[in-house]
Each structure stands twice: as structure tokens, then as C-alpha cells.
Amino acid sequence: MAQFLRLIHICEARGSGFDRMEEGMRDLKIPATKVESGEDFCRILLYWHKSFADWSKEERIKTCYIYVCYCYVNEIPVTNASLRVRFGLEERNKTLVSRVIKDTVTAGLIKLFDETTAPRYYKYIPYWA
Numbered sequence: 304m305a306q307f308l309r310l311i312h313i314c315e316a317r318g319s320g321f322d323r324m325e326e327g328m329r330d331l332k333i334p335a336t337k338v339e340s341g342e343d344f345c346r347i348l349l350y351w352h353k354s355f356a357d358w359s360k361e362e363r364i365k366t367c368y369i370y371v372c373y374c375y376v377n378e379i380p381v382t383n384a385s386l387r388v389r390f391g392l393e394e395r396n397k398t399l400v401s402r403v404i405k406d407t408v409t410a411g412l413i414k415l416f417d418e419t420t421a422p423r424y425y426k427y428i429p430y431w432a
Contacts, residue, residue, distance in 0.1 A: 324349075325373045332391030334362040335369035355390050355399075363403045366390070368412040372429045380416075381427045 324336055324347075332355070337348040350362075358366070370389045374381045386400045387393070404427065407413045416426040 321369075322373060322377070325369060328366075329370070329389050332389075334358055335366040337365070355392060360406065363390075364407045364410055364412065367403050367407040368410075368429070371407075371413045371427050375428050375432055382425065 321336075328335060328350075331352060333352050334350045336350075339346045339348070355363075366389070367386060370386065371381050373379075374385070379385070383397050383400050383404065384394075386404065387397060390400060390403075392399060404413070408415075408427075412430055413427045414430055414432075416428050420426075
């Protein structure tokens, strides 16, 4: 089926689907997709808009990680400020974002780009970078 859709130019095989999904979710300020896979299936769950306050801790961590990965492959620096934009939060909520960053670092999903820099200038990259 996927090969047929590529042949008739409905989809492509470049792997840009996740980038496009992240861009859309960033614009809508919704949590990142949840990908579930098994032996014979792959399911992608999309969320609809809900307030950041209603996001679960897991949704916040996953969204932070996916956004950092997206930014890394697109050579975009990730800071507390850029994550506030991704989450749709105002500057006065930077401590909320700091907490999400800390939780995501603790989960081993992201790390500091340069550990010698001052906290004010922290940038983050995926753990695998």
C-alpha cells in the first residue's frame, strides 16, 4: 500500500512526516504524538488542544524530547525560551519549563549541549547526539 501511494505521488519516502507533524503540533501547542508499535502494527495517536496545565508529566517529557530531536536535526538551538514557545507559555512560566527540562534530563532523553556554560545560556540536545 505504501509503495503504491508513493508511485502515485500521494506520499513520499523522505521521512519528513514526523517533522511535519511536530511543526503542526508546535503551531497548535498540543502534545507530541504517541507512537505505539507491535509485531504487526504501528499506531500513531494524535492529541487535540488542551491547556498545558492538563498535560500529563509523560506528555510534557515526551513533547520536550521530540521537540529537542526535531530542533537538533534541523540545526535549531533549544533553550528554555524556545521550549516556552513550543508549549505555548509566557515568560513568567519559565520555571514550569525548567521543571520539564529537568524531568526530561533525569529521564535520560536530553542533555546539555555545553556543561561549562552559565545556566542562563543552557542549550539542549538529544541524549544520542
